[in-house]
Amino acid sequence: MIAIIDYGVGNLFSLQSSFAAIGEEAAVTSDEAVIAAADRLILPGVGAFEDAARKLRDSGMADVIKREVADGKPLMGICLGMQLLFDKSYEYGAHDGLGLIRGNVRPIADVIDKGLKIPHIGWNRLIVKRQSPLFKYLRDGDCVYFVHSYYAADCDEAVTATAEYSAELTASVERDHVYGCQFHPEKSGDVGLRILKAFCEIS
Amino acid sequence: MITKRIIPCLDVKNGRVVKGMNFEGLSDVASPVELAQYYSSCGADELVFYDITASAEGRALFTDILTETARRVFIPLTVGGGINTVEDFDRVLKCGADKVSVNSGAIRNPDLIDQAAKRYGDQCVVISADVKRQDGGFRVYAKGGREDTGMEAISWIRACVDRGAGEVVLNSIDTDGVKGGFDLEMLEAVSNAVSVPVIASGGAGRIEDFLTLFQTLPKVDAGLAASIFHFGEVKIADLKAAMAAAGIPTRL
Numbered sequence: 407m408i409a410i411i412d413y414g415v416g417n418l419f420s421l422q423s424s425f426a427a428i429g430e431e432a433a434v435t436s437d438e439a440v441i442a443a444a445d446r447l448i449l450p451g452v453g454a455f456e457d458a459a460r461k462l463r464d465s466g467m468a469d470v471i472k473r474e475v476a477d478g479k480p481l482m483g484i485c486l487g488m489q490l491l492f493d494k495s496y497e498y499g500a501h502d503g504l505g506l507i508r509g510n511v512r513p514i515a516d517v518i519d520k521g522l523k524i525p526h527i528g529w530n531r532l533i534v535k536r537q538s539p540l541f542k543y544l545r546d547g548d549c550v551y552f553v554h555s556y557y558a559a560d561c562d563e564a565v566t567a568t569a570e571y572s573a574e575l576t577a578s579v580e581r582d583h584v585y586g587c588q589f590h591p592e593k594s595g596d597v598g599l600r601i602l603k604a605f606c607e608i609s
Numbered sequence: 610m611i612t613k614r615i616i617p618c619l620d621v622k623n624g625r626v627v628k629g630m631n632f633e634g635l636s637d638v639a640s641p642v643e644l645a646q647y648y649s650s651c652g653a654d655e656l657v658f659y660d661i662t663a664s665a666e667g668r669a670l671f672t673d674i675l676t677e678t679a680r681r682v683f684i685p686l687t688v689g690g691g692i693n694t695v696e697d698f699d700r701v702l703k704c705g706a707d708k709v710s711v712n713s714g715a716i717r718n719p720d721l722i723d724q725a726a727k728r729y730g731d732q733c734v735v736i737s738a739d740v741k742r743q744d745g746g747f748r749v750y751a752k753g754g755r756e757d758t759g760m761e762a763i764s765w766i767r768a769c770v771d772r773g774a775g776e777v778v779l780n781s782i783d784t785d786g787v788k789g790g791f792d793l794e795m796l797e798a799v800s801n802a803v804s805v806p807v808i809a810s811g812g813a814g815r816i817e818d819f820l821t822l823f824q825t826l827p828k829v830d831a832g833l834a835a836s837i838f839h840f841g842e843v844k845i846a847d848l849k850a851a852m853a854a855a856g857i858p859t860r861l
Contacts (some may be wrong), residue, residue: 419705425679455731493803508701523804525732525775528830529654529860549860551685553732562617570610593685595649 408606409433409444413465416452421484424592438470446605447471447479451486454510455495455556458486459503468504471605478609480583482540486578488586489556492587498555509561514554517567519572526553530569530577530589538580539565539608540587543600550577550589550597557588583608612860613823614654614831614851615845616808617838619644621690624670626839641676648838649682649846654860656682657833659780660690661753668770678687679705691713693717698725702733710735710778713751716758719772726752726773731805736774738766740783740795754782762795763802764791770803776802778833780810788814788837791822796829806830816843817853823857 410418410432418434425432425530432448433440441447449471451458462468466483475481483491494499494505495511503511513528534541552569558576568574569589579586585605619626620640628639645656658678660671668691679686688701689710698709709729715721715736726734738749740762747762758765764819766777779799781792791809800807810833819832839842853859 417702417705418704420679420683420707421678421706424683427681427683463661523830527732527775527806528613528614530611546861592683595684598683 407444408446409441410434410448411467412436413461413467415458416450418450421450421592428599430606431492437575441470448474448482456501459501482605483586485590488588491586507564507579507585509558511556512559514557517573522572525553526571527553532567532577534567536566538600540585540604542604548597550594552589555589610858612858616657617648617653617829617831618657618833618835620659620661621671622665626771641674645678645682649684652849653845654709655685657687667824675704695724708733708735710737712737716751722769722772722774731773734774735776736769737778739780739782763798766799767802770805774837778808778810779820784812787812793825796826800828817847820855832855
């Protein structure tokens with residue numbers, strides 16, 4: 407069973423449905439017992455970093471996640487959920503994340519060409535930098551769906567794929583059994599479902 | 610590189626997909642959920658569901674259809690039609706919509722854009738504008754293209770983006786249903802005026818119209834159409850193959 411961590415951020419209907427579509431049971435939950443019983447965890451998130459980081463701490467979920475990860479449970483952060491895995495975000499100030507992956511979250515405006523639209527929104531091709539269990543079913547040229555204005559920086563050793571938007575923006579990261587996708591696998595059609603399936607097969 | 614998006618639009622009334630010529634003479638086409646799944650499997654990059662129901666029963670049916678679609682289709686889903694309040698945003702987002710498109714509701718109450726953008730983020734708010742040439746300029750129409758608002762279109766769209774709309778759907782009433790190609794002149798004027806993605810709507814009749822759109826106006830991000838897809842006049846898989854062959858960034 408997969409626990410999709412519910413800490414009051416965003417709509418988790420599509421995410422839950424996408425697991426159902428690949429035949430995996432997924433519970434949207436903030437119940438510690440359910441999270442402890444789960445085989446793997448998903449940290450979702452949309453919206454602003456500061457608000458989400460606070461909700462994660464206030465709900466107690468930050469400590470629960472850290473404990474489960476320390477026990478060796480696979481975790482995947484999606485979109486803002488990926489950004490929360492890092493040390494710090496510089497979205498409207500400086501805010502602490504979970505510190506599970508070394509690096510910082512910075513505005514894409516710092517690195518992309520002037521005149522390009524922000525957010526980086528739409529389907530973009532994954533450029534694989536390093537093999538990852540998440541890419542088990544990935545094919546050359548596969549595209550995934552992005553919506554974001556900030557990106558994970560200072561994390562070269564963790565980057566597994568990027569997407570080109572005048573600069574190469576971090577698309578996915580990995581450190582031990584902690585994974586992150588900047589894009590939305592639950593909105594990336596068959597490619598996204600295959601990435602989720604690969605995550606479910608990590609033992 | 611971000612790929613150019615192809616977006617089929619499904620007008621839904623009483624649980625069925627409909628599409629008319631110049632907004633009139635609607636005719637039944639198919640089941641929305643099945644059509645959405647079909648388009649997703651053919652390579653559609655996104656779907657728009659447009660609720661043209663007036664009754665409360667029809668609205669409840671629409672949200673059921675939306676929920677069922679979001680359960681089975683895993684590409685971005687935009688919902689429009691009858692969005693007048695932040696509660697309307699909430700209603701369709703809970704059913705699995707990713708973006709919400711406002712049109713007449715924003716004309717009546719422009720603050721709706723600010724409120725929704727603040728609560729759900731700019732990326733969630735799409736301003737859809739029905740625009741017609743008039744007296745040498747571009748004029749915004751309301752109520753599905755039936756009512757002249759008297760507002761100049763470019764300044765209206767720019768104001769909506771300033772308020773927080775994260776995307777613009779520009780529907781040219783002049784070219785809608787004519788199938789002679791997108792309204793390149795109108796689209797150029799709008800895409801030069803805003804820095805958010807612009808989606809072209811109205812006028813596509815064949816594959817070449819999309820190629821011309823993306824090659825002539827690289828700033829336009831997506832092409833939207835309805836009946837040509839519903840009636841199979843343009844097959845999405847063929848369209849995307851033709852775009853890729855023409856060197857247009859395309860998701861295959």
